[in-house]
Amino acid sequence: MITMKDIVREGHPALRAVAEPVALPASKEEQDLLRSMLEYLKMSQDPETAAKYGLRPGVGLAAPQINVLKRMIAVHAHDEKGTLYSYGLFNPKIISHSVQLCYLTSGEGCLSVDRNVPGYVPRYARITVTGTTLEGENITLRLKGYPAIVFQHEIDHLNGIMFYDHIDQENPFKAPENAIPIER
Structure with a gap:
């Protein structure tokens, strides 16, 4: 089971490295690790389990965050309507995106960042992601709004990019032009 102590923190070199593709079909070890990452997220969102194991609630986790430099999220x-997006993906890739942007009005957080980083993080409002599921199935996901933001945040981790790299340093709360604000 993955715990908070397994999650590397800001400043760790794995968070700035570019992760390697996973050779498919994924090994049993890689499948178990990805399953464990997804299990962490589910348990972290249950208040009782989170309290019992000291888990910080999260909606996404990328392998580099647990010091594994492989393309796994x-x-x-x-989403806003309550639809659940629950995926463990090998080699996720954004294959297309909208011109229009969006951002979380509350800003973004990260399990690897223990401090609050104020500011808007511009993201694509709509994306299409491909990847391979835990079951070995190739899938294409069309995402918008909050799920699109979460996937972009995690895929950024695979490329050594942190969410605050996107924040305008001069004016952190300047809303991106023509962007959709998303409340959370």
């Missing part, structure tokens, strides 16, 4: 998040 787990997402367990609900």
